[in-house]
Amino acid sequence: MLFQNNHLPNRVVAYAQDYEHGKFEPYHAHNCAQLIHTLSGVIRVETRFGSWVIPPNRGMWIPAGIEHSLHMTGLVKVRTLFIDPLARADLPHDCSVIDVSMLLKALIIEALELPNDIVSGGRDERIIELILDELRRLSSVSFYVPLPTSDSLVSLCEHVSQRIAHDWKNADGAHILGISERSVTRKFQQEMSLTFAEWLRRKRLLLALEYLASGKSVLDTAILIGYDSPSAFSAMFKSRVGVSPTDYLLQSQ
Known part of the structure; x- marks a missing residue:
């Protein structure tokens, strides 16, 4: 599992992974915030606070340090953003399932191609800045059952x-x-x-x-x-x- 102990090379790192039906990731935590974007299939996320389900074309925000497990239903295609929790002071502090805007979807795709060594002031840096701007506008939806x-x-x-x-x-x-x-x-x-x-x-x-x-x-x-x-x-x-x-x-x- 990524970024449990090692650090992000950039303020935002994108990662793509597909899962077969029934796959399970046990409880773990990352040292960075995480936006899980589901393209197909369903992911159930369990924490000590409750359960969330991420339907297709939605996402879930998980702050840094929150222990969670992942349960896959169907053929799951997921794209994840890992975000430095200090990248912006006003990033969300609570878990939530969110709507993913068309712009953010496009930016996640662009972020998958970003290099580790980003040149200051260039296009790659502007993509990261725009992603961080979009994260401040996340709109939550009620796919959540508290414990x-x-x-x-x-x-x-x-x-x-x-x-x-x-x-x-x-x-x-x-x-x-x-x-x-x-x-x-x-x-x-x-x-x-x-x-x-x-x-x-x-x-x-x-x-x-x-x-x-x-x-x-x-x-x-x-x-x-x-x-x-x-x-x-x-x-x-x-x-x-x-x-x-x-x-x-x-x-x-």
Whole structure:
């Protein structure tokens, strides 16, 4: 794994790699920030803060020093920028899945060809400066499921995840934990700044992204994550991802 101990030759270094379905990179950290841009397939990123899924044509920002693991679904083509954390004072400080602008996509391609010894004031340096400018404009999207901190919510979330297709309600969580529905809502808000319903929607969406990328049909995916009809699932999916599940399947290939 790159740049765990060694240092970047430039403020920005680009790297291209393809992964087969099912590949896994165990927990590790880099001494630089990282922008992972997925061209095809899906990458699930796990940290101690929660889980993110990077769909095709999106990216994920990971600050320097954050331990993370990578789980590949489908044939994954990824382009990564490694960035000196001191390159700019206002680089993002939190993990997030982001939209990748057309300009940034083009700049990543250009950066793959940059030499290690960049001449000051030349075109190569201006490409790096423009990349750093674009990184200040990253727009995050909600392909993220936070992890709870208390043992009780960890247990509940694990229980729900194991039966994700069940028609879960606040009342179910209250029954499992032996507390009131209002207390369930309060605990989710306090620990994850989400309602139970929103946490469940995000968990189902992230699973759907992986199921579709692994080759499952829209109908099978809808059933597996607890939707009674493909149309209801498709409406939710498009509202969150911006494309229909069918179009997403084409992008994932």
